[in-house]
Amino acid sequence: QKEVEQDPGPLSVPEGAIVSLNCTYSNSAFQYFMWYRQYSRKGPELLMYTYSSGNKEDGRFTAQVDKSSKYISLFIRDSQPSDSATYLCATPLGGGSNYKLTFGKGTLLTVNP
């Protein structure tokens, strides 16, 4: 079983929709979870990260961790065409703030005007 599993989609929504992107992880020792956005033919950029469980909000983006079910989510409110990208979840191997990251496969999101 991979450390992080992510449904690759693709996901297509109309502008203004609420988007839910999800990952599951295998090791209950994982504590840090990141969400990256990757535009086509570009490197990933960090959107936000969470530590342990709970929610974290940044503008239209909310990251959520449910440790009981080993489930992490990224919600995008009022989605915009500029949000069209691949979204990758990631966690440091080893669970702590270790440098090495393992990534999910990424979910391709298209927001249609």
Next chain:
Amino acid sequence: GAVVSQHPSWVICKSGTSVKIECRSLDFQATTMFWYRQFPKQSLMLMATSNEGSKATYEQGVEKDKFLINHASLTLSTLTVTSAHPEDSSFYICSAIPGGGRATEQFFGPGTRLTVL
């Protein structure tokens, strides 16, 4: 925010030749850099960890003699794909962590697309 650059952004080469890709941290010093490979519609796969002044640490299954990594300064790491073959065609991405930083502070370069004919 911190900026990481890669050069070239794309390269086409003939089978059997070697290709060098540079990764630079432009406004910070990076004691640790990472090299990833990404195939179409696939996730990033870590190839190796590059530490300034020491030998790179390669992930299982990555041939160190084929993918030569040199981290000669605090702002530059290079990846050389030796005797490239078509199966090495991929998107290569580096990342860098500022000195004393954590995984959450890893900044990625824009990637280099390698096509081997």
